[in-house]
Amino acid sequence: MIEARPLIVRLRNFVGDTVLSIPALRLLQSQGYRLELVGKGWARGLLEAEGWSVHVRPGGLRERITQLRELRRRLDAEDPSFDGRSNTLLFPYAFSAALDARLAGLRAEGHAGDGRTWLLKRGLPRREGRHTLVEYWELACDFLGVQAEPPKDIAMKVSEAQREQARALLAGHGVEPGRCVLICPFANGRVEFLDRSWPAFPDFVRRLHAAGRQVVIVPGPAEEQGAKDLYPDAIRLDGVALGVYNALLQGAGVVVANDTGPAHMAAGVGARLLSIWGPVDPARWAPWGSTVTLMRRGPTEWVSVDEVMSAVDQALP
Template identity: 60%
Template sequence: MIETVGARPLIVRLRNFVGDAVLGLPALRLLEQHGYQLHLVGKGWARELFESEGWPVLVRPKKLRDRVKQLRALRAEACRIDPGFDKRPNALAFPGAISAALDMRLAGLRAEAYACDGRSWLLTRAHPMDMKVHALRSYWDLSCAFLGIKEAPPASIDFKISPAQYAQADAMLQQRGIKPGYVLVCPFANGTTALVDKTWPQFMSFVERLSASGQQVVICPGPNEVEGARSMYPTALRLEGVGLGVYNALLARAKLVVANDTGPAHMAAAVGAPLLSVLGPTPLEQWAPWGPNVEIMQRYPVWYTADEVLARVQQRLS
C-alpha cells in the first residue's frame, strides 16, 4: 500500500535481466530526486536487488489478465493518495517490448517509453531511441526525457549495500572459512551477442589454475547454475542460494572479481568492486560494465588465454 501523504507516485516497469536492472539504477534515482515516489514492477529477484534503495517492487505476473489487474490496483491506490495521478504521465516502461506498453495501456495508465516494437500508439508519449548509446545512458536519457531535462549520467552507480546485507555476507564467509583477499568469479553468461556465446571458453581452466596457486576462489551460482558450478568448478568455494543484495556485499568484499559479460559483472562494477571483465563479442559501447574500477580484457574471435588472464590477475593481486 502507498502510505506517503502528498506523494507523487510513479509506476516503473523494470527490465527482465539483472544487468539491465543495475544499469537502470541511476535513472531511477534521478526520478526520485525530482520528487517521484517509485513503485517498481519486475522480476522476483528485483525485490532484494533494490532492497537497500527502499523502493517497493511488485512481482510481475505471467498472465496478461493478472498483470493488468495488478497495475489497476496500483493505479487505484495511487489515485487515492494523489488526486492528480490520472491527469499526468504516471508510468514509465524501461523494456522495449510491446507487452510492457500494452499492460499499462489496458490498466488505464498514461505511460511513456521508447518508440520501438510498434507500440507508440499504446503510449501517452513515445520517445525516439538511440540504439548506439550505452544501456545505462539509454535508461538515463529516457528518464531525462520523461522529466523534460538534460543532464549527464554519473560516472559511477554506487549501489547501496545495507549493514544487514554485509552482516549476512560476512557470516557466510566465516562459515566457509573464506578469508579476506578472495577472488570472486562470475563464469556464467546467459544469452548470446549476435548469436555468439558470450562465455569465455577458458574460464574452467583459469579457475582450476588459480585455485592450484593457493588462491581462494569463490563462486555464487544462481538457481539455474548450481549443478554447472558443482561439475565445472569443483575447486571453487561455492556459496549457493545467495540473494542479490547479499551478493552485492560479497562482491564488494572481494579483492578482485573476474567475470564474463553477465549480470553479476554489472553488480560488481556498481558496488565499486575491482573488476576484471573478460569479454569476446560484446559491444563495449553498449554493454561495458559501468564504473571507475573496471578493467576489460577483450579480444575476439581469438579470446585471451587462461594463462594471459591468470598473469593479469596475479599482477592485480600482488
C-alpha cells in the same frame, strides 16, 4: 498533501539491465517522484538496499492487468493528480509493456517504436549508439524534461545487514575477507547468436587453485550442478539472495566475470572487476564504472589465461 508524486516504473526482465537503470531511477526520485517499481521477483532482493517499493509482475496477461489496475486505484487515491498526468514510465522496449499499461488505464511514456507508440501517452526518442545505461538515463531525462550527465559510477547501495551476512558466509568457509577471487563464469543464453562464455574459465580456476588463491563461486539455482562439475575446487555458496550477493561482490579481493548479470552487479557496487569480453560489442553492454577493467582482444579472439592471471596478481599482490 503527499511528499512526492507516485510513479509506476516497469523494469526490464534482466539483472544487468536493472542494475544499469539505477542511475535513471535515482534521477526520477531526485525530481520528486516516489517510485513504484514493477519487475521480476528477484528485483526485490537486488534493489533491497535502495529502499524502493517493488511489485512482482505476474506472468499472465489478466493477472498483470489486475495488478496494474489495483496499483493505479491505490495511487490515485493517494494523489488526486495521478490519473491526470503521465504516471508510468516503461524501460522495456516491448509492445506488451505498453499494452499492459494501456489496458490498465495508465498514462505511460516510453521509447517510441515496435509499433507501440499509439498505446503511449508520449513516445520518447531512442537514440542510436548509446551505452545501455546512457539510454536509460536519457529516457528519464526526456520524461522529466531535463538535461544532465550520467554518473561515472552506479554506486549501488549495500546494507550493513547484507554485508554482515556476507562476512558470516565467508567466515564459515574460512575465506579471508578482501583476498578471495570471486568468479562469475556463467552467462545464461546468447546475445546476437554469440556465445558470451570465456572458454578458458575452468583452466583459469585450476591455475588459481594451484597458485594458492581462494576462489569463491555463487551459482544461481540453475547453475549449481555446473558449478559442482566444472569448478570442484572453488568454494561454492549456494542459495545466496541477490542483496547478499551484492555484498559478497563488494567485499571480494577481485571479481572475474563473463558478460553476465553478476558482472553488472559487481561494477554497480564498486567491486574491482576483471570483465572478460568476447565477441559481443562492449560499447553498448560493458559493465559501467571506474573499477572495471575490460579484458578483450577482439570479436574473434579471447584473452589468454596468462593475461587474466597476471591481472589477478596485480590486483592481489
